[in-house]
Amino acid sequence: MFVAGNGNGRVEVFDLNNDGTLAQPTATYILGKPSEHARRTHSDAWSESQTEFPGALAVEHTNQRLFLVDNTTGQSLPGRGSQIMVFDIHPDRIETGADVLFILGQPDANTKTSGLAANHVGRRLGVAVDEANQRLFVSDGSNNRVLVFNIAPGRIATGMAASFVMGQEDFTSREPGLSRRRMSRPGSLAFSPKDERLFVSDNGNSRVLVFDVAPDRLRTFSAATDVMGQPDFETASPRTDMRGFATGGLAYDDKTSRLFIAEQVSRIEHMRITVYDVSPGAPLREATPLAVLGKPGFGAYDPVVSRAQSVWPRLGSASIDSERQLLVATEGYPGGNRAIIWDISPDQLRTGMPAVEVVGHLDDEGHTDFERRSANDRATPKNIYPRDVALDPVDHRLFAIDQYNNRVVVWQLDRQNRVKDRDARWVLGQPDLYSGELYPIGPTTIKIPLAVTYDTHHKRVFVSDGWGNRILVFDADPARLRSGAEAIAVLGQPDFTSIIPATTQAGINLDTRVGTGITPTRPRGTGLTYDPVHDRLFVSDGGNHRVLGFDVAPNLLRNGMAASVVLGQPDFTTRGSNSTLTGLYQPAALLYESKQQRLFVADGNNNRVLVFDAQPDMLVNGAEPTVVIGQPDFNTFEAGRSQSLIDGPDGLAYDYVNDRLFLSDHGSDRILLFDAHPSRLDNGPEAQHVIGQPDFDTRQLGPVRANELWDPRGLTFDSEHQRLYISQGFASNIMIHDLARSTYESLLPESGIQNYQSGSADTELVTQRGSAVATGPSNLGGGVLMLTQMETLFDELSQRESRILISETGLSAPPLTDRATAFADGRQGRSTILNLSNPSNEPVTVSLVFRDSSGLPVKDQVERQLAAGGSAVWALDGLGASGPGTVELNASAPIAMVATRITLNDRNEKIVTTAPVAYGQSSYGGGTITLPRYEFDGDVTTEIVIVNPSDDSLRGRLTFFAFSGEPVTIGGTSEVPLNIPGHGTFVWNFDGSSDVNEKGFAMVEALSGHPLASAILHIFKGETVISERTMVGNSTQQAWFPIDTYPSVARHGKTSFRLTLTNGTEGTADVRLLVYDEDGTLLDRSYQILPAGRQVEFSHVDLADRGLFRGSIRVASDIPIAVSADQQTVNVRNETIVATVPSMTRAFSGQGLGAVVFPVYTDGPNQGTQLFLLNRGDSERTTFRFHGPSGEDLSVLLR
Secondary structure, three states: OEEEEOOOOEEEEOOEOOOOOEOOOOOOEEEOOOOOOOOOOOOOOOOOOOOOEEEEEEEEOOOOEEEEEEEOOOOOOOOEOEEEEEEEOOOOOOOOOOOOOEEEOOOOOOOOEOOOEOOEOOOOEEEEEEOOOOEEEEEEHHHOEEEEEEOOOOOOOOOOOOOEEEOOOOOOOOOOOOOOOOOOOEEEEEEEOOOOEEEEEEHHHOEEEEEEOOOOOOOOOOOOOEEEOOOOOOOOOOOOOOOOOOOOEEEEEOOOOEEEEEOOOOOOOOOOEEEEEOOOOOOOOOOOOOEEEEOOOOOOOOOOOOOOEOOOEEOOOOOEEOOOOEEEEEEOOOOOOEEEEEEOOOOOOOOOOOOOEEEOOEOOOOOEOOOOOOHHHOOOOOOOOEEEEEEEOOOOEEEEEEOOOOEEEEEEEOOOOOEOOOOOOEEEOOOOOOOOOOOOOOOOOOOOEEEEEEEOOOOEEEEEEOOOOEEEEEEOOOOOOOOOOOOOEEEEOOOOOOOOOOOOOOEOOOOOOOOOOOOOOOOOOOOEEEEOOOOEEEEEEHHHOEEEEEEOOOOOOOOOOOOOEEEOOOOOOOOOOOOOOOOOOOEEEEEEEOOOOEEEEEEHHHOEEEEEEOOOOOOOOOOOOOEEEOOOOOOOOOOOOOOOOOOOEEEEEEEOOOOEEEEEEHHHOEEEEEEOOOOOOOOOOOOOEEEOOOOOOOOOOOOOOOOOOOOEEEEEEEOOOOEEEEEEOOOOEEEEEEOOEOEEEEEEOOOOEEEEEEOOOOOOOOOEEEEEEEEOOOOEEEEEEEEEEEEEEEEOOOOEEEEEEEEEEEEEOOOOEEEEEEEEEOOOOEEEEEEEEOOOOOOEEEEEEEEOOOOOEEEEEEEEEEOOOOEEEEEOOOOOOOOEEEEEEEEEEEEEEEEEEEEEOOOOOEEEEEOOEEEOOOOOOOOEEEEEEEEEOOOEEEEEEEEOOOOOOEEEEEEEEEOOOOEOOEOOEOEEEEEEOOOOEEEEEOOOOOOOOEEEEEEEEEEEOOOEEEEEEEEEEOOEEEEEEEEEOEOEEEEEEEEEOOOOOOOOOEEEEEEEEEOOOOOOEEEEEEEEEOOOOEEEEEEEEEOOOOEEEEEHHHHHOOOOOEEEEEEEEEEEEEEEEEEEEEOOOOOEEEEEOOOOOOOOOOOOOOEEEEEEEEEOOOEEEEEEEEEOOOOEEEEEEEEOOOOOEOOEOEO
């Protein structure tokens, strides 16, 4: 069985048993994609083995070939066409990702345009095969014709011409018509082998034409012999009786001469399969159905997915197995996303009968499930197919319309309205977050929701219920919101069980179908916006081509209440579409701008946005707009693509800080930004910026890139944090764009963490560099920055783009200092980088002195100048010693400095780790220093680096211990003597002469001098270094670490956090562990008694009791102990990347408490930065300011 899943862009092939049931519930082969993991792709991503948007298909059994119609994803783009791909499906030769044998309907295999010739088709194709005579019939809907191809093995060829044309006099004509010979938008085809008749669904004329296509009688421009659905060949009346005729997909049962018609019009009164007797001699013009499948009766209206009911069933020429008397109908979106199988034996056939099998859905026990309907059988807290989105900025929640799953999902955001947990927390319209069914109409159910808006004052959410032709009102107060809640009121219907569309003051007709929001063709037929000033709700009533206003103050809200005002029509009973000054043609999104009391209306099919003065005394029935956007004047309505012209607007949002309008230009797959200040807004304005396209004149399609848009719909904007949320229907996601700026402000609670991640996901951008200064609370606790190296991977099998985490390292925000000494590694394959930042208002001169391992100067001193507020990245390649050594920094004024070391592995990847730095003058370390971790096994090695930054020689010893505190012998020794000259460097490596498998901690005891000691751990995969991390020896009574285990734009994969406590003293430590969430709320307090010479570890799950966590852990000890932390990420290559996470608490003197300097910020295709800031004082606003290398303001994208 072959199932064309156009949403997934592929054909799934299922093996069947002899009785027609499934041999297994999953597909055996995939055609049109390279693997079972690959799904939809961007427009034009087709080839001889890859499909874009597969549709109709036909199986030719004699030669085991599949004829598949492949459409372009961007069918609304001018010039795009379809093609017919021919695959070899012989059981011995079929394989996943196979190339086609031939391509028909296009002049060659590299063309996919709309054409008009004997070998060139347009769009909207249907296919049927005549096996006996080796002919392929192709309906060419956009050209109003049917083509006939000779597909005999010796005759078929790519780009071949058709032998005959039906519906037109020649191959270059395309006029629609109503007669025996002409047709209008022909669609599905069905062929009767017994009597050689061809049934053609003549959709534009609401009929089925019957042709005699016997080879000796078929000619170009042949006349039909009979007609179904109309009394004669000159009538084209639409059906008015539910027992009457409607066109759609056709399937023919040759054994019993029955024609099955799937009424593929997506209005809810259709969506069924009717069965007709079409045996020779039967009165076809007056034919009435023998039965109806997919509905309980001819008058059924409410769409439900079940074993006996079907929504939007589809049939084709390959849908019937006549021998077994089985009918296979597929249901795409918005139906069951399944193939449903009926036993159509004459003695079994009856109206409303249940199906015998379903393909595409399994229950939790692995059995087929007739009620599930989610695409790819996935309704989860994170899988969505959104059409609209609304922000609650007060209680920090995001409401999203999940149209595919008939629900509204609700996320809890963080205090800056950022998505933290990708799993939604609540759902409306379904009983839980794992359901996506089509339930009978009621107060808890939603059918094809299309719009949502939120009332922040009364905490209510309004939802447009498309097939219900109603607006549901839910109580969304956080204290009362629960999943599956009942609506508190309904508008557009008198009660919760009514569904009938109406054109009245109280009724609405959302006309939800193909072309009004269900598919990615035209804008939605509805929109919502709330007026918080006057408690009004505005509703786009698309089927009535009007906008209604309701007074919905809590004391006035009633079921079925009447509207108070109408726009787009002169009164409440007029409903026609209009392209005039005051008329509307399928209005979509709405926006109420409360500052100036303006109503913006996306007039979808008039390709414009109208602006109304919405003050109550100015807004009257049929009011005139004041401004038009997207057209030069009120008399122009054509679609366009430029800086001022638009094509099908479908989303609106407003930036109250900068008075900017965001407009979703759906037909161009882009977002336009307009200056909407009342004093500057006039007719036909030019957009200031474009999102989703490279310029104002281009339309590119693709769902896989972060700088592209695909089917953008509803919008919402967070003015305070300058963040845009875009719902993308066909791309099945919500794109979140943070707008670039040089200053970021936020409220930072006491004991809270401010966390920013560099946000560029554009793999084509150059790397951005600079520095940052955080100010605000008077008692900032300090900061940490994480530097990330990554690569962008486009996986050919899954057709998905991911970031591969290559390496990551953590650096403490350093003190301001005029002297520092850093470890400089000049060994082959290593390089050292200094990152310098000058936060002062005056330039600073920086000089460097390089020393070798013995402390002797090498080469000449070098100098450079840092601009006021500027920064520099200083690579030391070739400047220092050829081996390990140091670099001493002297500055004319205090600056901030951190150092990193880069190891280039055999993949040519940069593995970055921290290079230890001693700040100040010979004052670091002293006494005994604990190195929290060393490790030796088959994949991990450790080197110990000890720097003596003082003038005096350093004497002492290096000792290794197990976690239990017992001494350990490594490489034949348990103690390494130390004698390091002043300014010298010592690096200890295990030579690998014997097998060692040890883990633990090390001690550096200095009898003289002030050592800077660190352990650098190297992780290998085979011979390849995949990760390095530096752990600097320390001894402290206070430490405070950030924790963030959530995935990010840079860190794709599973992340865990580890805290290590080491007591290198002779006394017992009493340690307190305090866990805070990112808002500073104390979640847990625990105590740990740590005996002398012992070490203990905790994971973030141990500490926070949750797998995904963002917050902090504070460590307080009564005596100094060594405290360290790291995070481990398993990247998409299944490699473990480990990074040290430094403490945020200040262990240095010389830095003011009101500012934290981050000397490096980098963002680009392969690099990213994450910043953490700790507030140890009262809750206050914090400001991050970013500067470029010359001190200029640097506009950055932060998430």
